[in-house]
Amino acid sequence: MKVASNLELIRKQINEACMKVNRSPEEVTLIAVTKYVSTERANEALEAGIFDLGENRDEGLLEKWEVLQDKPSWHFIGTLQTRKVKNIIDKVEYIHSLDRISLAEEINKRAGHKIKCLVQVNVSGEESKHGLTPEEALVFIKSLHSFENIIIEGLMTMAPLSDDEHLVRACFRKLRVLRDQVQDMNWDFAPCTELSMGMSNDYSIAIEEGATMVRIGTALVGEAG
Ligand SMILES: *Cc1c(COP(=O)(O)O)cnc(C)c1O
Numbered sequence: 001m002k003v004a005s006n007l008e009l010i011r012k013q014i015n016e017a018c019m020k021v022n023r024s025p026e027e028v029t030l031i032a033v034t035k036y037v038s039t040e041r042a043n044e045a046l047e048a049g050i051f052d053l054g055e056n057r058d059e060g061l062l063e064k065w066e067v068l069q070d071k072p073s074w075h076f077i078g079t080l081q082t083r084k085v086k087n088i089i090d091k092v093e094y095i096h097s098l099d100r101i102s103l104a105e106e107i108n109k110r111a112g113h114k115i116k117c118l119v120q121v122n123v124s125g126e127e128s129k130h131g132l133t134p135e136e137a138l139v140f141i142k143s144l145h146s147f148e149n150i151i152i153e154g155l156m157t158m159a160p161l162s163d164d165e166h167l168v169r170a171c172f173r174k175l176r177v178l179r180d181q182v183q184d185m186n187w188d189f190a191p192c193t194e195l196s197m198g199m200s201n202d203y204s205i206a207i208e209e210g211a212t213m214v215r216i217g218t219a220l221v222g223e224a225g
Pocket of ligand 1: 217
């Protein structure tokens with residue numbers, strides 16, 4: 001496992017996907033998802049030039065944070081239990097998985113400053129996936145207007161695990177349309193510029209469809225070690 005050579009390949013693919021649709025690669029933040037791997041491997045990613053790390057459990061984030069502190073920017077990308085908020089709130093730059101009012105209330109209460117949040121949307125409608133339906137998302141975001149410590153920076157989704165490129169693309173496209181709808185509301189608490197979508201097996205499609213953040217684990221840092 002060589003993170004540096006994986007990174008080189010991924011950067012190349014990101015550039016190619018951007019070129020295809022006339023976007024600048026600078027618009028795309030690459031988040032290394034380190035949930036399967038050790039702190040040493042995560043550090044290897046930082047040494048290779050990554051700035052953003054993603055974790056989906058508070059334990060994993062805290063373990064790595066002990067060593068890496070604020071060297072990277074931390075992204076919380078997993079289902080967040082309300083009682084875990086206090087453990088991570090002063091360590092993360094982004095929470096990608098805001099999906100309910102009770103969680104928003106807890107974040108708002110525990111935060112000492114504005115926390116950048118993305119609303120998780122279950123575009124594909126798969127039962128196994130968390131997140132709001134696209135229909136619920138706009139109403140949900142509107143209801144966050146009074147939370148002074150929450151700023152809605154964008155939307156996040158996971159595409160269905162499928163070889164059908166059209167299905168995956170349609171999912172990403174739907175999230176972008178929804179993002180544009182939120183932007184059109186001109187809510188000051190929801191600039192909603194970010195689209196967090198695309199993982200190891202679908203990030204090129206996600207970028208073609210407008211992703212500004214891709215969350216890559218396996219293809220970049222491996223799935224163990
Ligand atoms: C694990 C995970 C990823 C990364 O998945 P890979 O397929 O390993 O790239 C991205 N996003 C979320 C929310 C995850 O839980």
